[in-house]
Amino acid sequence: MSATESSAVHPRFAEALQELGLGELVSRVRRFPDQTRTAQEAAAAIGCELSQICKSLIFAADGVPVLVLMDGASRVDLELVRRELGAEKVTRAKADIVRETTGYAIGGVPPFGHATRTRVLADRSLLDHDVVWAAAGTPYSVFPMAPKTLIAHAGGALVDVRETAE
Numbered sequence: 001m002s003a004t005e006s007s008a009v010h011p012r013f014a015e016a017l018q019e020l021g022l023g024e025l026v027s028r029v030r031r032f033p034d035q036t037r038t039a040q041e042a043a044a045a046i047g048c049e050l051s052q053i054c055k056s057l058i059f060a061a062d063g064v065p066v067l068v069l070m071d072g073a074s075r076v077d078l079e080l081v082r083r084e085l086g087a088e089k090v091t092r093a094k095a096d097i098v099r100e101t102t103g104y105a106i107g108g109v110p111p112f113g114h115a116t117r118t119r120v121l122a123d124r125s126l127l128d129h130d131v132v133w134a135a136a137g138t139p140y141s142v143f144p145m146a147p148k149t150l151i152a153h154a155g156g157a158l159v160d161v162r163e164t165a166e
Contacts, residue, residue: 010137012103016113020153029136029143037107037139039072046133046142049073053142054126054134054150056109058098058118061087065101069111069122069154071132074162076123081161084121107139112154122156 008031009017017025036042039053046052053072058065059081066085068076082090098106103115111120111134126132126147133142134150151158 008136008138008141010104010108010110010141012115013110013113013137016110020112022153025143025145029141031138031141033140035107035139036135036142042133042135042142043072048133049129051125052129052132054111054132054147056102056111056135058093058101058109059090060093060097061085061090061119065093065097065116065118066090067102067111067114067118067120067154067156068161069120069126069151069156070162071123071125071128074123074125077161077163080159081121084159084161085119104135104137105139108135108137108141110135110137110143111150111156113137117155120154120156121159121161122151122154123162124158124160125162126151127158 008029032045043050051071051073055070057068078090132147136143
């Protein structure tokens with residue numbers, strides 16, 4: 001592995017890939033000179049559809065962190081997440097909670113390989129594609145994976161939690 005390949009992947013995420021038997025994925029991580037912190041930036045850099053980006057978003061359900069995997073073209077419906085979890089209140093987690101829970105900064109959170117185990121909800125819309133792209137632990141790197149495989153490695157429950165136009 002070259003220095004540029006290894007530096008494309010956050011060390012914690014590279015370690016998680018090895019532990020999951022996915023070490024070969026390290027060579028498929030793509031690093032960009034400009035940030036791919038938002039789904040729009042990532043899709044533009046990769047040259048894919050916005051919906052092929054897998055966003056890893058941390059929310060607090062009654063104060064407990066939960067990870068929601070959502071396609072890049074959609075927004076999470078907090079009421080649907082609240083109902084899915086049977087929670088009283090669901091809010092977006094603050095940056096310090098995201099880093100503490102996952103070990104990564106917002107904009108670089110991968111779908112798995114986190115510092116602590118959380119409940120994971122994966123929106124069904126991710127299955128609309130053969131391949132999706134997700135953050136590889138930094139705001140500059142992404143990796144491709146089949147959505148079913150990604151959701152399985154994340155330990156995600158398949159749900160419908162995206163906002164729909166009324």
